[in-house]
Amino acid sequence: MAPRQSSVFKLTWPLKTILQRSAFLALISLAIALLFLGKANIGVVERMRTATTDIVAPILATISQPVDAFHQAVGRVQKLTSLIEENERLREENARLLKWQAVGRTLEQENENFRQLLNALSDPLVLPITARVVGDNGGPFVRTLLLNAGRRDGVRVGQAVVAPLGLVGRIAEVGERSARVLLLTDLNSRIPVVMEKSRHKGILLGDNSTSPILDFLPTTATVSPGDRIVTSGDGGMLPAGRPIGIVSSVTDRRIRVKAFADWTRLEYVSVLRYDLPGMSSPDENPGDLGESRLDAK
Numbered sequence: 001m002a003p004r005q006s007s008v009f010k011l012t013w014p015l016k017t018i019l020q021r022s023a024f025l026a027l028i029s030l031a032i033a034l035l036f037l038g039k040a041n042i043g044v045v046e047r048m049r050t051a052t053t054d055i056v057a058p059i060l061a062t063i064s065q066p067v068d069a070f071h072q073a074v075g076r077v078q079k080l081t082s083l084i085e086e087n088e089r090l091r092e093e094n095a096r097l098l099k100w101q102a103v104g105r106t107l108e109q110e111n112e113n114f115r116q117l118l119n120a121l122s123d124p125l126v127l128p129i130t131a132r133v134v135g136d137n138g139g140p141f142v143r144t145l146l147l148n149a150g151r152r153d154g155v156r157v158g159q160a161v162v163a164p165l166g167l168v169g170r171i172a173e174v175g176e177r178s179a180r181v182l183l184l185t186d187l188n189s190r191i192p193v194v195m196e197k198s199r200h201k202g203i204l205l206g207d208n209s210t211s212p213i214l215d216f217l218p219t220t221a222t223v224s225p226g227d228r229i230v231t232s233g234d235g236g237m238l239p240a241g242r243p244i245g246i247v248s249s250v251t252d253r254r255i256r257v258k259a260f261a262d263w264t265r266l267e268y269v270s271v272l273r274y275d276l277p278g279m280s281s282p283d284e285n286p287g288d289l290g291e292s293r294l295d296a297k
Helices: 002-120 289-296
Strands: 127-135 144-147 160-162 167-174 179-183 190-195 201-205 213-215 228-231 243-250 255-259 268-273
Touching: 144 167, 144 268
Parallel strands: none
Antiparallel strands: 127 144, 127 268, 144 179, 160 167, 160 268, 167 179, 190 201, 190 228, 201 213, 213 255, 228 243, 243 255
């Protein structure tokens, strides 16, 4: 049995060796073949990929154009919507700014008016009452202004009313909450005045014209256009030295005075509380003609 197995081994050993060597050579050949085949396939694949790309690229570009156009349209719509919203916001902000600008200008003008009034009141003995001009209720033969301050504010008949540039008139009628100013130009106005340089005294007479008349001067008085006229303080009804105007014309019959104050443009005035003997207090003479007439209205 042992000799038989030995003979079989001897016969199969060369065959096994041949198979092993053949398998090794086959594997080497297969590896080389795969190497060349891989290289050949890379070139083919690359060429196929390039050809496919050349074919597909125009199709993709054609397909993407509507998509790009849609995206661009959406972007433009969004931008337009944003611009509309921004424009509306800016319009509202501009309206608010314009409103505040108007308010600021009004306050600035009122502040300037008050500053001018305070600068015009240099007499520490005079207590001013600031009032707003609310209307002109005078008739064709009456020159008056209506104020929003009255008896409760300390206003009384006879008090002087001044603007920043000069005397406006005097209080003629007083109510509880309002008062009427008789202007210098009114036919019933009579103001004791003095020429600032020569100190000649006279009376300023209103005649319903824009330039009142300077009369009752001494015969020796020399008057020239441009001479300043101020209050004299005679009678104790008006404080002395308040500017009124300048002589505008001198003729044989009339001396005309152009007032400093322009009552056609007045918004605020000061009523001067000038406590001198002869001036009644607000609580006295309740039946005064001026007070009762305005209250009746």
